[in-house]
Amino acid sequence: MSDLLKMTATQARNLLLKKEISSVELLDAYQTAMEETKGLNNYVTPTFEVAKQMAMDADKAYSQGTASSLSGLPIGVKDLFCTKDIETTACSAILKGFLPSYESTVTSKVWKSGGVMLGKLNCDEFAMGSSNETSIFGPSVNPWSKKDGNNLSSGGSSGGSASSVAAGAALMSLGTDTGGSIRQPAAFCGVVGLKPTYGRCSRWGIVAFASSLDQAGPFTRTVEDSALIFSAMAGHDPKDSTSASLKVPNFSKAVHAGIEGLRIGIPAEYYVDGMDIDILELWKKGRAWLEQAGATIVDISLPHTKYALPCYYIIAPAEASSNLARYDGVKYGKRIEAETLDEMYELTRADGFGEEVQRRILIGTYALSAGYYDAYYLKAQQVRRLIKEDFDKAFNEVDAILTPTTPSPTFPLGAEVSDPITMYLNDVFTVPANLAGLPGISVPAGLSKQGLPLGLQLLASHFREDKLFSTASAIEKQAEFSLVPPRAAGDLQ
Amino acid sequence: MxxxxxxxxxxxxxxxxxxxxxxxxxxxxxxxxxxxxxxxxxxxxxxxxxxxxxxxxxxxxxxxxxxxxxxxxxxxxxxxxxxxxxxxxxxxxxxxxxxxxxxxxxxxxxxxxxxxxxxxxxxxxxxxxxxxxxxxxxxxxxxxxxxxxxxxxxxxxxxxxxxxxxxxxxxxxxxxxxxxxxxxxxxxxxxxxxxxxxxxxxxxxxxxxxxxxxxxxxxxxxxxxxxxxxxxxxxxxxxxxxxxxxxxxxxxxxxxxxxxxxxxxxxxxxxxxxxxxxxxxxxxxxxxxxxxxxxxDELRMGMPELPDEIKYRMVNEYGLSSYDANVLTEERETAAFYELASDGRDRKITANWMSVELFGALNKAGIELAQSPVSPSQLGDLIDLISDGSISGKIAKEVFSEMFETGKDAKLIVDEKGLKQVSDESTIFAMIDEVLAANLDKVNEYRGGKDKLFGFFVGQIMKASKGQANPGMVNQLLKQKLDI
Amino acid sequence: MSVDKHVVKKIARLARIHVSEKKSELLSADLGNILNWIEQLEEVNTDGVEPLSSVNEHALAWREDIVTDGEMPEKVLKNAPENAGEFFVVPKVIE
Incomplete structure (x- = not known):
């Protein structure tokens, strides 16, 4: 049944409930698509057997009337989530072969809701990168690459998560976002990517990059699907001290709530030099769409926007330098044998970490070290407060903020890898939300002149994902983005 | 210094x-x-x-x-x-x-x-x-x-x-x-x-x-x-x-x-x-x-008394020496033991018994206070027997070592062994008569002015009573007899 | 600003990452560029601004003092590159 891949999660669920399709059938279609799109290098560890069992369990649940919100829906997982007895590497050589004896809270919740695990998805090493090129498994390829053209980047760090959903090799997927790692690849691949409010989803069991910024979130084809899976992922976890003890509202309702009377802010500072003209135009369109849907557009100012990126590139590496100290060749993962303990550490970590990860560890170590702490780390924390205060002020006036997700569409693999700062600039529009802990969503909203997907980003105040869903849904309706990427699985075409 | x-x-x-x-x-x-x-x-x-x-x-x-x-x-x-x-x-x-x-x-x-x-x-x-x-x-x-x-x-x-x-x-x-x-x-x-x-x-x-x-x-x-x-x-x-x-x-x-x-x-x-x-x-x-x-505040309310406060009370209310108070407050268990043992009794005598007899015995046996075979109330009972004249201090030491060895109550030991102090006048007079009769020559010497012999008679009487005669009464009654 | 080779080595030593002579030269330029770029933060007036380490606004939640975990040396040691019985093993440390 070739239409299986074309369904949204919400549609598939309705058919599953009506028993018009079975979970096993749906899974078969996706496993075939996974095989077919192997060239995109999205799955680093497919979990065929586990998936079969889960799909059969889901069918049983449907027949017994005990199905949950995600029962039978095939879902891929970024290889940053620890999955019990399934290799979890963070796409790093240093964790090769690591078999967790535990399951992350978010994935547990998704499986408890009946989700079917397709496998572990490619990402940048320890989620450090914006093109998926720092992965030890090599980059994920964007399905929007022309059939005979250059391989384009899926974005990063959750490249595999975005690419697999776009290519029809996953119905939905899980990723993490520290500085844009969900929203940027979602924009590059033409799918919906949600970064929830910091504290909304538990970080327990997710390989940490920068603890004060990391959040798990979903990739889906529609806003409605995003709300569906996010409702299953979110919620307080007593094992994560930074997780908020708040009730999770019904987000699916928000999707259809409309935006009549909402106030949407357009921040002046997001007009940056060198921004792609197509993106500027799309942003204008987005503004018009929201106005047509009944929202009021307000020009706002977020004066410290410019400093978000350098601020992020102190805070994230500083936290990472400490978070990654545990990869030392003693308890798990790789070890290079040596005569002394220190030599063992130094050789193991030099060999096990890739270049970008080493670079960030060194930057972070430097920023925290004696004599530089005040000038770098402390300064960055102060700037972080100013950035957050900018948003606090803005959200006194508006319900949501509309920006482009990225300053440009995706690029060929290898094009930006040599210059770290050019690469970092990919995250210029996404990083502020992480620094301020705000929820953000990227919605596919159009194509560039070269036929590459572009995304619009919406930001809301803390724990107001409902407003994101309402607003994103309005954009989705008017953008009518339904094009299928050239390198997607055949049945999606 | x-x-x-x-x-x-x-x-x-x-x-x-x-x-x-x-x-x-x-x-x-x-x-x-x-x-x-x-x-x-x-x-x-x-x-x-x-x-x-x-x-x-x-x-x-x-x-x-x-x-x-x-x-x-x-x-x-x-x-x-x-x-x-x-x-x-x-x-x-x-x-x-x-x-x-x-x-x-x-x-x-x-x-x-x-x-x-x-x-x-x-x-x-x-x-x-x-x-x-x-x-x-x-x-x-x-x-x-x-x-x-x-x-x-x-x-x-x-x-x-x-x-x-x-x-x-x-x-x-x-x-x-x-x-x-x-x-x-x-x-x-x-x-x-x-x-x-x-x-x-x-x-x-x-x-x-x-x-x-x-x-x-x-x-x-x-x-x-x-x-x-x-x-x-x-x-x-x-x-x-x-x-x-x-x-x-x-x-x-x-x-x-x-x-x-x-x-x-x-x-x-x-x-x-x-x-x-x-x-x-x-x-x-x-x-x-x-x-x-x-x-x-809640934690403050639940705070136990600390050594300095207890020490202050021991010196100023119980009249203990600073040295004894130090010894008794060094460990919380010791202070608690002492408070229980001395409650309602002579604080100083109890302090003395703890620091000399009990600690001596514990030291000798190489065990901690927590393992003491004599409980605070048992030690208290022993002190009561001394205070009410049931046994003499000397007998009490004997009873204590028995208690330490067997864990038995003082009263039981006193009863079993018949160690209760004799304070009955006629019984003591009988003992005095017996001793004096056996030592008539010394009685004469005493009456002739050799006062020192008084102690000898006391010793003999106590010996005859196996140490159980009330020493105060022996003194008093002997004097009566000899000075007739 | 530039980060000279010795500083790179010192930092790498703190981070326990071996860097060769050649690599320390490359990193010296690389880190210098990044730090130069980061130094635009100096333009921001942060006088009297309280540093922000967490965006969380809730209070730290406390756990009850009960034993709920442990007693699973096999899980703890299962991924260890080297172990002896129930110990992790590392090259000899001399204090």
């Missing part, structure tokens, strides 16, 4: 500060739910958090917070309602996270003080700089393999309080008095078991010397001392070493040293030539630790 030390070139003042690591009494660890109990098989009291598995996160144990606050209250210290956990970053085999969660800029407890008493009776205050909560590290075993070290993470993550003193001690004696007093307070509070041998309480000792009135000298830090004796030895060794070094034209190097328990000497630690740069920063996995006044 002067604490100055004479060197070859003049007098030196010794300056000592201490960082005491006290293991918090709690069931589970500071940030994980695994057991904090000492002595399990290697890596059995280890959770995935303690082993720093990827993605594991810390969640704070409320009991450890309470214990730290209670300790602060016990040391009359400022309690900080806002404190922050920082990461102290360094690599070591028994530090699985690559950082220790500690408190750097904002500790849970601020300044306080400990009052110490020295052997000459003088008292002295030692300032507390701060107390912070932190994780213990695991344990490296270096003697299991010629080329390898073995790592056991059982202690990894156990809660410690680091109690930092001000550099306000000036002799090994003061340092010893400080650690003993601190230990005693922690044990009274129940916040640390004070077991130095097992490492529940250990000290890093900072020592420097200077010319009186001059600026502070360079200090050395000797790590991980787990007995009062070692602390004193370290200080004495370091003071001599540093004075000799300076007097011979050398300079003290600021360094970390280790104490060798077999030689009694300290030596510089190897492999520590890297300048320490711990890169402290607030742990992003945790939020600031906050609580309100009500929380502190």
């Amino acid at each position: 002067s604490t100055l030390v004479s060197g070859r070139t003049g007098e030196w003042e010794v300056v000592i500060g201490m960082e005491v690591h006290a293991q918090v009494v709690s069931n589970s660890k500071l940030f994980s739910g695994s057991s904090a109990v000492f002595g399990a098989s290697p890596n059995n009291h280890v959770s995935l958090v303690d082993a720093a598995m990827p993605g594991m996160l810390p969640v704070i144990n409320e009991q450890c917070v309470k214990q730290a606050v209670l300790t602060g209250l016990g040391l009359n210290a400022k309690i900080n309602k806002f404190s922050v956990f920082d990461r102290k970053n360094y690599f070591y085999a028994d530090l699985p996270q690559g950082y220790q969660i500690s408190q750097f800029k904002h500790p849970i407890v601020g300044e306080g003080e400990v009052k110490i008493e020295l052997s000459d009776g003088s008292t002295h205050k030692v300032g507390i700089e701060r107390i912070h909560l932190e994780q213990d590290a695991g344990k490296s075993l270096h003697d299991q393999h010629p080329l390898k070290s073995y790592i056991d993470l059982n202690r990894s993550g156990v809660a410690l309080m680091e109690i930092v003193s001000k550099p306000e001690m000036h002799s090994a004696e003061q340092a010893a008095a400080y650690i003993k007093k601190l230990r005693s307070i922690l044990r009274y509070l129940g916040t640390c078991d004070g077991n130095m041998e097992e490492g529940s309480l250990r000290a890093d000792v900072n020592v420097s010397v200077r010319r009186p009135g001059h600026l502070l000298g360079t200090r050395t830090e000797t790590k991980n001392l787990n007995s009062v004796k070692f602390i004193m030895q370290t200080i004495e060794f370091e003071v001599n070493r540093q004075i000799e070094l300076i007097e011979n034209g050398g300079e003290v190097k600021q360094e970390t040293r280790l104490f060798d328990t077999t030689t009694g000497m300290t030596r510089a630690m190897r492999g520590k030539e890297d300048a320490h740069d711990y890169r402290y920063f607030p742990d992003p996995d945790l939020l600031p630790l906050t609580f309100d006044d009500a929380f502190i």
Whole structure:
């Protein structure tokens, strides 16, 4: 049944409930698509057997009337989530072969809701990168690459998560976002990517990059699907001290709530030099769409926007330098044998970490070290407060903020890898939300002149994902983005 | 009392500060739910958090917070309602996270003080700089393999309080008095078991010397001392070493040293030539630790009486000597035993019985008070028998050793053995008559003026009564008989 | 600003990452560029601004003091590159 891949999660669920399709059938279609799109290098560890069992369990649940919100829906997982007895590497050589004896809270919740695990998805090493090129498994390829053209980047760090959903090799997927790692690849691949409010989803069991910024979130084809899976992922976890003890509202309702009377802010500072003209135009369109849907557009100012990126590139590496100290060749993962303990550490970590990860560890170590702490780390924390205060002020006036997700569409693999700062600039529009802990969503909203997907980003105040869903849904309706990427699985075409 | 030390070139003042690591009494660890109990098989009291598995996160144990606050209250210290956990970053085999969660800029407890008493009776205050909560590290075993070290993470993550003193001690004696007093307070509070041998309480000792009135000298830090004796030895060794070094034209190097328990000497630690740069920063996995006044007040209300207060009561209300009060308050258990045993009885006699008879017997048997075969109420009963004249002090000692041996009640022993004091006039007269009749010659000598013989008769009568005759009555009645 | 080779080595040593002579030269330029770029933060007036380490606004939640974990040395040791019985094993450490 070739239409299986074309369904949204919400549609598939309705058919599953009506028993018009079975979970096993749906899974078969996706496993075939996974095989077919192997060239995109999205799955680093497919979990065929586990998936079969889960799909059969889901069918049983449907027949017994005990199905949950995600029962039978095939879902891929970024290889940053620890999955019990399934290799979890963070796409790093240093964790090769690591078999967790535990399951992350978010994935547990998704499986408890009946989700079917397709496998572990490619990402940048320890989620450090914006093109998926720092992965030890090599980059994920964007399905929007022309059939005979250059391989384009899926974005990063959750490249595999975005690419697999776009290519029809996953119905939905899980990723993490520290500085844009969900929203940027979602924009590059033409799918919906949600970064929830910091504290909304538990970080327990997710390989940490920068603890004060990391959040798990979903990739889906529609806003409605995003709300569906996010409702299953979110919620307080007593094992994560930074997780908020708040009730999770019904987000699916928000999707259809409309935006009549909402106030949407357009921040002046997001007009940056060198921004792609197509993106500027799309942003204008987005503004018009929201106005047509009944929202009021307000020009706002977020004066410290410019400093978000350098601020992020102190805070994230500083936290990472400490978070990654545990990869030392003693308890798990790789070890290079040596005569002394220190030599063992130094050789193991030099060999096990890739270049970008080493670079960030060194930057972070430097920023925290004696004599530089005040000038770098402390300064960055102060700037972080100013950035957050900018948003606090803005959200006194508006319900949501509309920006482009990225300053440009995706690029060929290898094009930006040599210059770290050019690469970092990919995250210029996404990083502020992480620094301020705000929820953000990227919605596919159009194509560039070269036929590459572009995304619009919406930001809301803390724990107001409902407003994101309402607003994103309005954009989705008017953008009518339904094009299928050239390198997607055949049945999606 | 002067604490100055004479060197070859003049007098030196010794300056000592201490960082005491006290293991918090709690069931589970500071940030994980695994057991904090000492002595399990290697890596059995280890959770995935303690082993720093990827993605594991810390969640704070409320009991450890309470214990730290209670300790602060016990040391009359400022309690900080806002404190922050920082990461102290360094690599070591028994530090699985690559950082220790500690408190750097904002500790849970601020300044306080400990009052110490020295052997000459003088008292002295030692300032507390701060107390912070932190994780213990695991344990490296270096003697299991010629080329390898073995790592056991059982202690990894156990809660410690680091109690930092001000550099306000000036002799090994003061340092010893400080650690003993601190230990005693922690044990009274129940916040640390004070077991130095097992490492529940250990000290890093900072020592420097200077010319009186001059600026502070360079200090050395000797790590991980787990007995009062070692602390004193370290200080004495370091003071001599540093004075000799300076007097011979050398300079003290600021360094970390280790104490060798077999030689009694300290030596510089190897492999520590890297300048320490711990890169402290607030742990992003945790939020600031906050609580309100009500929380502190509740803990304050539940605080036990501390040794200084009990001592004050013993001296001023019970009339005990300062020495006895010291002995009886050193340990919480001792004071509690004494309070029970002496309740409603002669406080001084009870104190005497405890410090002489009971402690003597315990010492001889090599056991602790907690294992005493004689309970507080049993000791009290024995004292009652003395007070009401049922037995004499001498018999009581006999009864006590029997009690200590068998655990039986005093009354039972007295009854079984018929040791009850004889206070019946006619019985005593009969005994007197018997003795006098057998010693008529001496009776005559006495009556002839040899007064000294009175004692002889008393002795004979007591002997005849197997010590049970009431000695007061024997004296009185004998006098009556002889002086007729 | 530039980060000279010795600083790179010192930092790498703190981070326990071996860097060769050649690599330390490359990193010296690389890190220097990044730090130069980061130094635009100096333009921001942060006088009297309280540093922000966490965007969370809730209070730190406390756990009850009960033993709920541990007693699973096999899980703790299962991924270890080297172990002896229930111990992790590392090259000998000399104190």
